[in-house]
Amino acid sequence: MSATDLSAQANGEPVAEVRPRSRARIERLRDFGIAGVLLILFIALTLSSDVFLTSTNLKNVAEQAVAVGLLATAGSLVIIAGGFDLSAGAIFAVSAIVGSKLANSTGVVEGYLVGILIGAALGLVNGIICTVGRINHFVGTLATSIVFFGLATKISGGALIVVPNQSFADLANTQILGFKSSTLIFVAFALLCGFILNFTVLGRYIFATGGNLTAARLSGVPTAVTQAFTYVLSGTAAGLAGLIVASRTLSVNAQTGNGIIYNALAAILIGGNSVLGGEGAIWRTVCGVLILALIANGFNLLGIDPLYQQIVTGLIILLAVGLDAWTRRART
């Protein structure tokens, strides 16, 4: 045991300062980051391709973003409420197949309605499993996604279902004010999600449940109902997206929804929403959706090997999540 003589001296200058200003700066940087990436992409594509900045192309980009966008905006609410929905892609397939079969056997409108209702019902199943059943959200929805894909395969009989009735295309392809109806449906749905999140009691409950489940419960928030609602919304959105894609292509099979959930989750994360829940915004998700859509469109227009698309997309996700982690650490 040797001598310990310790003296701490700090003269004049403040030693530890609170940093609300730098914190605000980081917040702004984080916001700017996502919108900035989108802007840079947009400018770069405008400069490098003559076709990019035409209304035909931009409308096309928007239309291509609809299905991922629906899944991602509803999925954001699930994540903000502290959940995680891995099964939306499978619900998408089930709804598209059931809707198409019903359109052939019974009627187009019945196909739309039942398809969407099935989406909502499967969402409710997820909600009950993850709240009442207290099963981890990742594991629960991973399991149901396997079951739902199995359902889709069974119902389709493993075959391609073609809808010969052209009026089935109305859901996606009706022209309103120069826009395709599918694009308008997505815009309306994103606005609805944003409205729920920011202006309603439910929105407050969603933030509270994801932010601190215990505190929310002790404040009287019906946390299970809140999370279950977000799953129902996610299922409904997936059903709607499935029908829109079926309506656009007039043919679906069980593989239709393959991989779409990863694009949706990627869009949510690229937007800078936290996987941990309790915070986030719909506009962020929309930014993420548009960034993915622009990358895809850019590769298309510039005629680059689509193989690179996956590499770039993956790197952008890493960058976005890294930015999120970095600002979180700086905030503590």
Place this chain on the structure above:
Amino acid sequence: MRGVSLEIRRGEIHALVGENGAGKSTLAKIVAGVHLPSAGSVSVDGREVRYRSPRQALADGIAMIDQELALLPARSVIDNVFLHSENSKAGLLRRRQMRERFAALVERTGFELDPDRTVGSLRVAEQQKVEIMRALARTARLIVMDEPTAPLTPVEAESLYAVMRSLRDEGVTIVFVSHFLSEVLALSDVVTVMRDGSRVRTSPAAEETPGSLVEGMLGRSLDSTFPARPESVRAEPRLEVRGLCGTGRFEDVSFSVHAGEIVGLAGLIGSGRTEVARAIFGADRVDDGEILLDGEPVSPRSPRQAISRGIALLPESRKEQGLLMRRSIVENIMLPHLDDVSSGGIVRSARERREVVEAMERLSVRAAGPRASVDTLSGGNQQKVLFGKWLIRPPRVMIVDEPTRGVDVGAKRAIYELIDELTASGTAVLLISSDLEEVLGMAHRVLVMRRGRLAAEFSNEGAERTAVLAAAFGTEGRG
């Protein structure tokens, strides 16, 4: 923190006291290398050092035991104790050597811990012992402890004092931060009083009194810690609990709280106090018994139902159970009352804002504005926001669980006044606290729980510290 000069001598117990935000934890963390000073210097053994990480400080024999213990809960006691000081040869652990070292540590400290238990299964007091043993295993010569006794029961605290003294006698230097002034005076050799990021004075503990410390911390004297007891207890019982049972948690608990009355619920941690509170609030299951509110039986099955009937609970841990740290003050305060400020499910933000601004003024919450995120506020202001949640609509029954834990002297008084404000509006208050002074100073009546049962009841005048402690510990108990 600004311009602080401090000398800590070898082999002394040096206490740092001050209000929350006075800079004592910051100072302690600079000493331990957790924070880097933006100016000034730190010298160890007369040699100037500039630690960039706790690891560098550790190399000089300086260890920190934080408020939030830094252990691996899933690993065993011995693994934790020798984390980063393992005996090994060619990368392989030398288990027998480590066992021997562990036995030597047990002998030195008197901590009888099973080396193979997982740390997560230990009680907080035992986990703290693991931390101390780890510091010693790393041959620490200076141990910095931030609020070491805050989570401990009185008996556990007493045994920690004994360990701290014996370490000092071996030549280990101890720097500790504490809010408990009697503890500071009894234990330390030297006390440094901090205020607003500056050092007020450093003096031998023998020259200080609780009064002089408070005066130094606040810059003024505090007439009395507790407001006068209003005697206006109303006749009718507001909350009545009859034969309440929660299997494995508590049994046959019966008591009543009158409108405008504060009933203290004392007892050791784990005696079932919090469990009874949670059961009344509908957060946990009740297996038998009755809860009556203004004479009417209620049996809330969820906190939501309890709140709608006028029962509120202020939980013991503000960050884990009370607040949405990253959301705004408005969102936090209005969360239980959204139905009142919304129509058709849409929040009327102007109305909500008006109410919250009013509440913030009444509570004198210091914040950038009602939309400020709660994690930008100081601890005392966060606690006020937590109270604000219920003050804007005084409930019929309010259960407060450890309302002043980790809160400084000045803010304590403010919280006591808030509780009194609630009782003045007719709320019945059940006050759960491990701080005996607080229970005796605030409550009209004191109930004591022991092992899941009510062990005794005292009226305010008849309650003696020693009698309450004896009831809490049982017949063999010592104050």
